[in-house]
Structure formats: structure tokens, C-alpha cells
Amino acid sequence: MSEPGQRSLPQGLTALGYAGLLPFVACVLAIALLEGETRAFAARSLVAYGAVILSFLGAVHWGLVLRQPDAAAPARLAIGVLPSLAGWVALLLPDRYALALLVVAFGGFWLYEHRGVGPALLPPGYLDLRRALSLAVCALLTLGLIALAG
Numbered sequence: 001m002s003e004p005g006q007r008s009l010p011q012g013l014t015a016l017g018y019a020g021l022l023p024f025v026a027c028v029l030a031i032a033l034l035e036g037e038t039r040a041f042a043a044r045s046l047v048a049y050g051a052v053i054l055s056f057l058g059a060v061h062w063g064l065v066l067r068q069p070d071a072a073a074p075a076r077l078a079i080g081v082l083p084s085l086a087g088w089v090a091l092l093l094p095d096r097y098a099l100a101l102l103v104v105a106f107g108g109f110w111l112y113e114h115r116g117v118g119p120a121l122l123p124p125g126y127l128d129l130r131r132a133l134s135l136a137v138c139a140l141l142t143l144g145l146i147a148l149a150g
Contacts, residue, residue: 008123017129023049024140032147043095046144050102051087053137057109058083064121079116083109099145103138110134 027049030042061080065073086105090098113122113130122130 009125028144047098054087055084103141
């Protein structure tokens, strides 16, 4: 049985969305529990995975424009590029700064989707899922940042 608001999503999307949290969890655990080069690799892996997922979120909005172009399409395309740019910059930064940037970028794009776009273009089930996943991702990236500092 699906949760309220989830019915409009394709079958399997919610499960795949939550499964996408597993690399975040694995990297954060590795940062917290391991030492040396393996810990450094886990931190870089967390940054890299965050950058890839962030780019994916921007691509969703390009897909929306391709499917339903309107007068706001140029602005929406430009905004859809911002997550990729933030992810790219994160890959160039030291891990602590990169993780902080990713937290801000995920949170900022979540705000854009919920306040700037909302249910006019995005299904309520998607917005519900994105809220939960964005909160989880921001929490996990913050935990990774805390673990790096410790």
C-alpha cells in the first residue's frame, strides 16, 4: 500500500530514492569508523556521490522544461544548471568545505523546488519524497562533516 501523496509516482521510484541514501550512509560510517587513507577516500567518495546526486536533481528540471516548455523555460534551465555547478565546485574544494557546500546546495535546491516550482510543475508525491530525501541527505552530509572534524 502506498503512502498518501506517493500514488502519483511511478512504481519503484520511492524505493530507489531511499536506496540512493545507502552510499551516503556507507561513506559517513566509513568516515566515522576508519582512519588514514581509507577515511580520506570515504570523505572524497561522499563528496563525489553528493555532487553526482545534486547534478541529477538539476537534470530533473531540464526534463520538465523539455516536456513542457513555457515562457519561464530559460530561467528554469539556468536554475537547473546550478546544482551541477555547485557539485563541480564541491569536487574542487577540501572535503570540509565541500561537504558544507553540498549541505547548502541540497537545502537551497529543495527550497527552490518547494517554494519556486511547487506542485504546479512537480507531483505532490515527488515533492514529499524530495523533502524526506533532502532532509536525510543534508543530515548525513552534516554528520560526515562532524565526523571529519572529530
